[in-house]
Amino acid sequence: GAVVSQHPSRVICKSGTSVKIECRSLDFQATTMFWYRQFPKQSLMLMATSNEGSKATYEQGVEKDKFLINHASLTLSTLTVTSAHPEDSSFYICSASVRGRKRYTFGSGTRLTVV
Amino acid sequence: DQQVKQNSPSLSVQEGRISILNCDYTNSMFDYFLWYKKYPAEGPTFLISISSIKDKNEDGRFTVFLNKSAKHLSLHIVPSQPGDSAVYFCAASFDRGSTLGRLYFGRGTQLTVWP
Numbered sequence: 001g002a003v004v005s006q007h008p009s010r011v012i013c014k015s016g017t018s019v020k021i022e023c024r025s026l027d028f029q030a031t032t033m034f035w036y037r038q039f040p041k042q043s044l045m046l047m048a049t050s051n052e053g054s055k056a057t058y059e060q061g062v063e064k065d066k067f068l069i070n071h072a073s074l075t076l077s078t079l080t081v082t083s084a085h086p087e088d089s090s091f092y093i094c095s096a097s098v099r100g101r102k103r104y105t106f107g108s109g110t111r112l113t114v115v
Numbered sequence: 116d117q118q119v120k121q122n123s124p125s126l127s128v129q130e131g132r133i134s135i136l137n138c139d140y141t142n143s144m145f146d147y148f149l150w151y152k153k154y155p156a157e158g159p160t161f162l163i164s165i166s167s168i169k170d171k172n173e174d175g176r177f178t179v180f181l182n183k184s185a186k187h188l189s190l191h192i193v194p195s196q197p198g199d200s201a202v203y204f205c206a207a208s209f210d211r212g213s214t215l216g217r218l219y220f221g222r223g224t225q226l227t228v229w230p
Contacts, residue, residue, distance in 0.1 A: 004158075006158070009156075010156075034217065034218075041124070041222075041223075042222060043117070043204070043220045043221060043222040043223060044159070044204065044218075044220045046217060046218075049217065091156075093158050093159075095158070095218075097214055097215065099213065099214065100213050100214075102147060102164065102210070102213075102214065102215050103149060103161045103164060103215070104161075104215070104218060105161070106151075106158035106159045106160070107158050108157050108158045109156065109157060109158045111156060
């Protein structure tokens with residue numbers, strides 16, 4: 001149980017376009033989801049915390065207007081990278097907390113390449 | 116400021132032997148620790164965790180040791196298998212009863228188990 005599905009697994013887009021990444025909890029309700037970014041050989045950097053029905057909380061240095069997060073339901077959170085630049089190319093991963101379990105379940109990640 | 120540190124970026128171990136992955140943290144308020152395993156282009160998968168009220172937790176071939184006074188934890192894998200080859204992330208958090216606070220990750224250690 002506690003499966004998080006993330007789509008797409010990889011996407012290539014042109015500079016200036018927007019890309020949406022979806023994160024779904026398949027068999028549980030996720031009131032809180034987290035979005036991470038990982039650079040090569042780097043740690044998982046928390047970008048923002050997404051709470052169902054309210055505005056996301058962004059970490060310092062993360063542009064909220066560039067990385068739009070929507071958590072409209074208890075099973076879906078989306079991250080939209082707006083006006084993508086090549087420096088936005090990275091591996092993005094979502095995770096969700098499972099109520100009553102002291103762990104986070106992660107999605108399979110999205111490799112974004114901006115050309 | 117990296118509050119969780121994994122100072123060894125890589126570790127190479129022969130199959131059948133013990134793998135020891137180390138992790139240090141700076142924030143003495145952390146009271147829950149987790150290890151995640153990650154393959155390339157995939158999201159991290161939960162491996163084992165430990166609460167600060169314990170100094171050892173064992174699950175099959177995996178054992179986590181916690182030394183609170185030294186702010187140090189380690190993951191032991193015995194015996195190591197080639198399938199264990201992956202990046203291992205140490206994470207720390209705050210225990211909130213039925214859930215955890217956000218995770219703080221180390222940079223990861225690439226474990227390679229050779230035949």
